[in-house]
Amino acid sequence: MEKRKSNLFKGNVLLISLLSGSLLLLVVFILVATLSGAWPGEGVSAQIFSALAGAVVTAIITMFLLLGQTSNEEKKERNAKIFEEKLRIYNEFLQKLCQVVSDMEISKEEEIMLEFQVAQIAMHTSPDSINKISEQVSEIITGIKTKDNQTGEMLNELFAIADIFYKELYGKDNDIDDDSRNSTIEYFKTILIAKEKIQNQDAVQRQAVINMYKDKSHLNLTDRAKLLKAMIPGNGSKQWIWARTTLVHEYYTDIDSTTNSYINSKNQIAIDLFPNADKKIYRITIFLRTWDLEGIQKIAKEIWPDKELKPYPSNEPCRLTYKKFDFGVSNDEIAQTMIELLNDIKNYRDKKFPLN
Numbered sequence: 001m002e003k004r005k006s007n008l009f010k011g012n013v014l015l016i017s018l019l020s021g022s023l024l025l026l027v028v029f030i031l032v033a034t035l036s037g038a039w040p041g042e043g044v045s046a047q048i049f050s051a052l053a054g055a056v057v058t059a060i061i062t063m064f065l066l067l068g069q070t071s072n073e074e075k076k077e078r079n080a081k082i083f084e085e086k087l088r089i090y091n092e093f094l095q096k097l098c099q100v101v102s103d104m105e106i107s108k109e110e111e112i113m114l115e116f117q118v119a120q121i122a123m124h125t126s127p128d129s130i131n132k133i134s135e136q137v138s139e140i141i142t143g144i145k146t147k148d149n150q151t152g153e154m155l156n157e158l159f160a161i162a163d164i165f166y167k168e169l170y171g172k173d174n175d176i177d178d179d180s181r182n183s184t185i186e187y188f189k190t191i192l193i194a195k196e197k198i199q200n201q202d203a204v205q206r207q208a209v210i211n212m213y214k215d216k217s218h219l220n221l222t223d224r225a226k227l228l229k230a231m232i233p234g235n236g237s238k239q240w241i242w243a244r245t246t247l248v249h250e251y252y253t254d255i256d257s258t259t260n261s262y263i264n265s266k267n268q269i270a271i272d273l274f275p276n277a278d279k280k281i282y283r284i285t286i287f288l289r290t291w292d293l294e295g296i297q298k299i300a301k302e303i304w305p306d307k308e309l310k311p312y313p314s315n316e317p318c319r320l321t322y323k324k325f326d327f328g329v330s331n332d333e334i335a336q337t338m339i340e341l342l343n344d345i346k347n348y349r350d351k352k353f354p355l356n
Contacts, residue, residue, distance in 0.1 A: 083169065086124045090165045093117045094158075097137070101154065106141050114141075129164045136160045146208050155185045156241075182240060183264060206230040214331070221245040221275055224331070228273065231335040235342045236349075237271075238264075246274035249338075250289075251345055253353045260356050266290050269299065269345055272319075273338060280327050282334060284341065285312055287319040296320055303348045 096117050100110045114137060122130050136157040143154060159181060166174040209230035213223055222244040229239065229247055237249040249271040252262035266289045273284050286309075288296045293311060300309050300320055311317030322341060325334055 082124065086121075086169060089121050089124065090169070093121055094161070097140075101140060101144060104144055106144055111141065125164075125168055129168055132164055133161055136164075146212055159185070178242070206233075221279075227331055228335060228338075231331060232338045232342070235339070236346050237342060246272055247338075248272055249342060251349045253349055255353065255355060257356075262353075262355070269296075269349065271322075271338075271341065271345070273334070275327065282325040282327060282329065283312070284322040284324075284338065285319040286322055286341075286345070291318040293317050293319075299348070302352075303344050 096113065100106060100114060118130065118134060118137065121133070125133070139157045140154050143157075163174045207230070209226055213219060213227040213230075216223075219227060222241075225241050225245050225247050229241055232239075232247070232249075234249060237251050239247070239249050242248050251269045252264055253269065254263050254265040254267050255261070256263045268289050269286065270289055271284065271286050273282065275282050286296060286300065288299075297309075297320065300307070309320035309322060312319045312321040323337055325337075
């Protein structure tokens with residue numbers, strides 16, 4: 001505000017100086033014209049008024065240029081301050097969220113505090129982004145209350161919140177790819193939780209999700225994906241939900257000889273369970289991450305020699321449709337089919353690419 005007042009003061013001083021200078025030149029002109037006998041004379045009045053008008057116009061134009069420059073500087077300064085404020089409150093929000101979830105318990109007071117934090121970031125965040133942030137926070141809180149979220153299990157939601165903040169700050173999407181993101185999440189899970197503890201917690205978490213959703217008469221796509229994930233054990237695969245509706249399983253086939261374990265690469269078999277856009281069909285497809293149709297056809301023939309799997313989609317085939325379900329089919333039927341499919345692929349992987 002002080003800087004703005006200073007700029008306006010400078011602009012006013014310049015305008016006054018220009019007008020004063022014009023007036024002084026006019027007085028000098030009249031004085032010289034009178035002493036030389038040219039005043040009053042033919043055309044002198046027109047010359048005087050022309051000179052005066054030119055001076056006034058010059059002063060006005062100069063004033064508007066100065067004010068325009070001042071406005072641009074103020075806009076840049078304001079945008080810089082808004083960016084700094086947004087960065088501050090976003091960091092503060094994540095710090096408060098960390099404090100709330102650190103003990104894996106959510107009190108009523110902490111819920112109220114988070115509500116005020118969301119209200120604070122709403123001052124500098126678009127309504128659509130606020131809705132998405134609120135949804136992710138709700139997922140974290142619900143996961144803690146139902147024991148679905150444990151250490152290392154809320155990174156998906158935290159990444160989603162970070163992506164929203166990134167776009168609000170820089171005006172573009174975060175360009176980190178899904179593979180890198182998922183690898184990071186898996187690495188953190190491995191670091192934070194011992195393997196045997198993960199296995200014990202996994203069974204408890206799955207049952208909690210089943211108890212939470214199974215008896216509901218209607219589930220949205222996200223909740224149904226969570227329920228199916230809980231009902232379908234990974235059976236040695238990497239299991240995760242993509243785009244909140246698609247359940248993905250991946251069997252790694254490359255082996256790290258130093259650790260004698262399967263590792264992430266492009267040479268892996270992937271299985272998707274996803275709803276069509278029209279919400280009329282669930283589809284199970286299998287494919288290779290190399291998008292090699294002939295390769296997955298060869299594998300499918302070895303696993304199911306008597307089963308014919310058709311390419312999907314037909315215009316750009318890279319997957320094989322294992323089975324389709326009507327949208328109203330029971331979750332038990334889908335889960336049982338997936339369990340059998342995963343068992344077949346695991347047996348193939350373990351036989352074709354055995355660990356030493």
